[in-house]
Amino acid sequence: xxxxxxxxxxxxxxxxxxxxxxxxxxxxxxxxxxxxxxxxxxxxxxxxxxxxxxxxxxxxxxx
Amino acid sequence: xxxxxxxxxxxxxxxxxxxxxxxxxxxxxxxxxxxxxxxxxxxxxxxxxxxxxxxxxxxxxxxxxxxxxxxxxxxxxxxxxxxxxxxxxxxxxxxxxxxxxxxxxxxxxxxxxxxxxxxxxxxxxxxxxxxxxxxxxxxxxxxxxxxxxxxxxxxxxxxxxxxxxxxxxxxxxxxxxxxxxxxxxxxxxxxxxxxxxxxxxxxxxxxxxxxxxxxxxxxxxxxxxxxxxxxxxxxxxxxxxxxxxxxxxxxxxxxxxxxxxxxxxxxxxxxxxxxxxxxxxxxxxxxxxxxxxxxxxxxxxxxxxxxxxxxxxxxxxxxxxxxxxxxxxxxxxxxxxxxxxxxxxxxxxxxxxxxxxxxxxxxxxxxxxxxxxxxxxxxxxxxxxxxxxxxxxxxxxxxxxxxxxxxxxxxxxxxxxxxxxxxxxxxxxxxxxxxxxxxxxxxxxxxxxxxxxxxxxxxxxxxxxxxxxxxxxxxxxxxxxxxxxxxxxxxxxxxxxxxxxxxxxxxxxxxxxxxxxxxxxxxxxxxxxxxxxxxxxxxxxxxxxxxxxxxxxxxxxxxxxxxxxxxxxxxxxxxxxxxxxxxxxxxxxxxxxxxxxxxxxxxxxxxxxxxxxxxxxxxxxxxxxxxxxxxxxxxxxxxxxxxxxxxxxxxxxxxxxxxxxxxxxxxxxxxxxxxxxxxxxxxxxxxxxxxxxxxxxxxxxxxxxxxxxxxxxxxxxxxxxxxxxxxxxxxxxxxxxxxxxxxxxxxxxxxxxxxxxxxxxxxxxxxxxxxxxxxxxxxxxxxxxxxxxxxxxxxxxxxx
Numbered sequence: 001x002x003x004x005x006x007x008x009x010x011x012x013x014x015x016x017x018x019x020x021x022x023x024x025x026x027x028x029x030x031x032x033x034x035x036x037x038x039x040x041x042x043x044x045x046x047x048x049x050x051x052x053x054x055x056x057x058x059x060x061x062x063x
Numbered sequence: 064x065x066x067x068x069x070x071x072x073x074x075x076x077x078x079x080x081x082x083x084x085x086x087x088x089x090x091x092x093x094x095x096x097x098x099x100x101x102x103x104x105x106x107x108x109x110x111x112x113x114x115x116x117x118x119x120x121x122x123x124x125x126x127x128x129x130x131x132x133x134x135x136x137x138x139x140x141x142x143x144x145x146x147x148x149x150x151x152x153x154x155x156x157x158x159x160x161x162x163x164x165x166x167x168x169x170x171x172x173x174x175x176x177x178x179x180x181x182x183x184x185x186x187x188x189x190x191x192x193x194x195x196x197x198x199x200x201x202x203x204x205x206x207x208x209x210x211x212x213x214x215x216x217x218x219x220x221x222x223x224x225x226x227x228x229x230x231x232x233x234x235x236x237x238x239x240x241x242x243x244x245x246x247x248x249x250x251x252x253x254x255x256x257x258x259x260x261x262x263x264x265x266x267x268x269x270x271x272x273x274x275x276x277x278x279x280x281x282x283x284x285x286x287x288x289x290x291x292x293x294x295x296x297x298x299x300x301x302x303x304x305x306x307x308x309x310x311x312x313x314x315x316x317x318x319x320x321x322x323x324x325x326x327x328x329x330x331x332x333x334x335x336x337x338x339x340x341x342x343x344x345x346x347x348x349x350x351x352x353x354x355x356x357x358x359x360x361x362x363x364x365x366x367x368x369x370x371x372x373x374x375x376x377x378x379x380x381x382x383x384x385x386x387x388x389x390x391x392x393x394x395x396x397x398x399x400x401x402x403x404x405x406x407x408x409x410x411x412x413x414x415x416x417x418x419x420x421x422x423x424x425x426x427x428x429x430x431x432x433x434x435x436x437x438x439x440x441x442x443x444x445x446x447x448x449x450x451x452x453x454x455x456x457x458x459x460x461x462x463x464x465x466x467x468x469x470x471x472x473x474x475x476x477x478x479x480x481x482x483x484x485x486x487x488x489x490x491x492x493x494x495x496x497x498x499x500x501x502x503x504x505x506x507x508x509x510x511x512x513x514x515x516x517x518x519x520x521x522x523x524x525x526x527x528x529x530x531x532x533x534x535x536x537x538x539x540x541x542x543x544x545x546x547x548x549x550x551x552x553x554x555x556x557x558x559x560x561x562x563x564x565x566x567x568x569x570x571x572x573x574x575x576x577x578x579x580x581x582x583x584x585x586x587x588x589x590x591x592x593x594x595x596x597x598x599x600x601x602x603x604x605x606x607x608x609x610x611x612x613x614x615x616x617x618x619x620x621x622x623x624x625x626x627x628x629x630x631x632x633x634x635x636x637x638x639x640x641x642x643x644x645x646x647x648x649x650x651x652x653x654x655x656x657x658x659x660x661x662x663x664x665x666x667x668x669x670x671x672x673x674x675x676x677x678x679x680x681x682x683x684x685x686x687x688x689x690x691x692x693x694x695x696x697x698x699x700x701x702x703x704x705x706x707x708x709x710x711x712x713x714x715x716x717x718x719x720x721x722x723x724x725x726x727x728x729x730x731x732x733x734x735x736x737x738x739x740x741x742x743x744x745x746x747x748x749x750x751x752x753x754x755x756x757x758x759x760x761x762x763x764x765x766x767x768x769x770x771x772x773x774x775x776x777x778x779x780x781x782x783x784x785x786x787x788x789x790x791x792x793x794x795x796x797x798x799x800x801x802x803x804x805x806x807x808x809x810x811x812x813x814x815x816x817x818x819x820x821x822x823x824x825x826x827x828x829x830x831x832x833x834x835x836x837x838x839x840x841x842x843x844x845x846x847x848x849x850x851x852x853x854x855x856x857x858x859x860x861x862x863x
Contacts, residue, residue: 008255008278011251012281018247019243019244019247019285022240023240034190036166036187039169039189040166040170043167043170
C-alpha cells in the first residue's frame, strides 16, 4: 500500500490543475453564454452570396 | 388567409408587398417587413429564413421613431455615458438588442454588422440578448451601425454596463470560482473519507489514516478559507449589527468542525469532519449561486425596459430647427412638436392647436384639445397637428418630476411583511445555540473529555443546510417558471407577499383595457354599405395621427385616397374623396356641412362617437371605445374565486369607469382619482390590514405601485411604472396574474413543507447527537439527504 503515499499527492496535484483550468474558463467568459455556441456551429458562414465570400468555392450551391 | 413571410402577420388582400427570397416571391404584410426582408436578401443573408426557428417580429412601429433619434447617439456628451474609447479612434459600446427571437437572429445580425466597413467586432450573447460592438470612429459612426441593425428589423439601444451588469458579472464569476473550488475539493475529500470509513470497518494502517487526514486537511483549506469565506464575512457583519442571520450558525458549524478536525489531525485523536465541511460548503454555495442567477436574470430583463434612448426634441432658434436631446432644453426655449411626438417638458403653446393625449399622466383615454396659451404637460403626446411651444419648466420642476417625488415617498412608506424564512431562522439559530451550550455544559459536568466532540456533533448534525436551502430553492424554481410565462419578478419578496394578498386593485386605461381606441360599431344612416362608409372615413382621416383616426384607419379594409384635406382642431377633418366633399368628426361639426342634425341613442352613452356626412346628408356614425382586454373578465372572476377582493381605481371619467366596472363585475370602482388620491386610498386599505396588490401601467400609477405591498406593471407600460413595480407582466396577458397568485401560494406551501422537514429532521437528530449516539459519517449522510429532499421538493414547482 506504500504506493498510496505517492498516488494521493499526485491526485492532489491533479485537483490543483483542474481547479486552475476551471478558473481559467470562468475568467475567459466561457460561462457567459451557454446557449449561443450550440447554435453558432450550425450556421453557414461560407455562403458565397455574403459580400466578401464571392471568391470562395462556387461549387457550394444552394440546395 | 395569406401570412407575411417575415413576421407571420396576416396579409391584407388589397396590398401587394413582395420580396424574392430563395427563388420565390414571398408575400409581405407591410412596407416595414418588405424593407427588412429586402435588406436581408441584398446582403446575401437569406439563409436566415432557413435557419430561423421562430417568426421574426414585425418591425413596422419601430422604424420611424427610432431612426430619427439615432444621430443623437454620435454626440460626445451622450456617448460618454456608454462608450469606451480605446487606442486611436477605436470605440466600444454595449447594446441591448430587441427582436432577437431565435439563434438565427444572432447569426443574421452578426453577419450583417460585421460586413460594415469600420466595424472591428460585433458579438451577440444569445442568452442575454446583449451585444458588444467595436468600431473605428474615423470610418463609421455609432448611429450608422444602429441604423444597419434597424434595417434588418431589430432595435438596438446602447446601455451602460458599468451601472449594474459589470458588477453582476464579477459577482457571477467570483461565485462560480468559489463553487468550483468547493465542489472539486468536496469530491476529493469525500473519496478519502470513504476510504477512511472503510478502514474503520476493515482495519487500516494508522500511519496511512494519519496521512489521509493530513491530505484531507490540505484539500479542505482552500475550501474553508476561500469558498466559505463568504459565510464568515456575512456572519461577522450580522453579529456586528446584533442580528442572528442564517450565516451565524453556518459559520459556527463550518468553523468549529474545521478547527476540531485540524486538532484531531495534528494530535491524531477524535474524528475528522473534513467531508462534512466541504460538502456543506458546496451545497450552500450552489443554492446561493442558483438564487443569484435567478436574481440577475430578472435584473437583466428589467434593465431592458429602462432604455437609454434619449427623448429628443426639435428646438427652434430664429426659425432654424435642430434636433437636440430633451435634457439640453432650457426655460424659454422654443420647441416644435410634430404629431406623434412626446412633449419634452412643461410649457405653453405659442402657435398651433391640437389634441393632446395625456393618458400617461392622467389615465384619460380620449385626447384633450389644447389651444394657443394652454399649458402642455411634459410626457403627454401630441396627437393631431404641429405645435410650437415655449418651455416654462424643466427638470425638477415639471409635473412628471413631482410624480417621481411622490413615488419616492410612497416607496419609503411601504409596509413590509416579515418573511417566513427570516423569522424561522432567527429563533432556530437562537435555540440551537442555547441547546449546544446546554449540551456542552452537561457533558462538561459528567465527562469533560467527551464534551467538545459531542457539542461539535450537535452543531454539525443541526447544520442548517436544509433550512437555509428551503426558501431559496423554492423561490428560484417558482421565479423561473413564472418568468418563462411572461411574469417577471424583479424584487425577491414579491412572491411570498403575493401569496398573502387580500385585495387586488386594477387601473383602467392600459391595464384592463388596451389603452387605445378601437372601432366598435358602424351605424349606417343611409343606404351605403358599412365597409364603404368606413373606407371613405379612413381616406378622409388618412393624414391624421389622432387616436380616433388611427382606430378608423386600422378598421378600414381598402384604402382610398383623399385630397384637399383640411383639419379643424378639436372638431374633425374635411376632405374630398372621389370628387365628393366629406366631413368626419364631432357630430356638431359634421352637421354644419349639410345642416342636418343627427339624433341617435348612442350619442347619449358614455362612448366616443364621430359622424360622417357629405354635403347633402349625414351618412354614418362610428362608435369608438377603449376596448376591454378579452381576458379581463376571466381574470377578475378567477381572482374573486380565490377569495380576493377586486377594485378599480382610475383617473378617467365616472361614466367610462362605471361601464367598464359593470361589464367586468367589479363592485368597487372609483373614478377621477389623482395620483395622490389613489395613494391615500391604498394607504387607507393597508391601515385596515389588507395586503394590497396593484396592477397598473402609467406614470400616474407609479406612486401607487410603489406603495402597494405587491405591484405589477404592464409590459407595455411606462418605464417609471416598471421601475416602481415588484413584478412586470411582460406577456400582457392578464390571466398570468392569476397564475402568479396560484404559483405564489404553491411556493409558500413548498417553503413551509421544506421548513417543516428541516425542523423535524433537526428535532430527531439533535437529541441523538446530544446523547453522543451520532457518528460523523451519519451526520454527513443525514445532512446531504435532508438538503437533497428540500431541493427535489422545490423542483416540483417547475411542473404543472
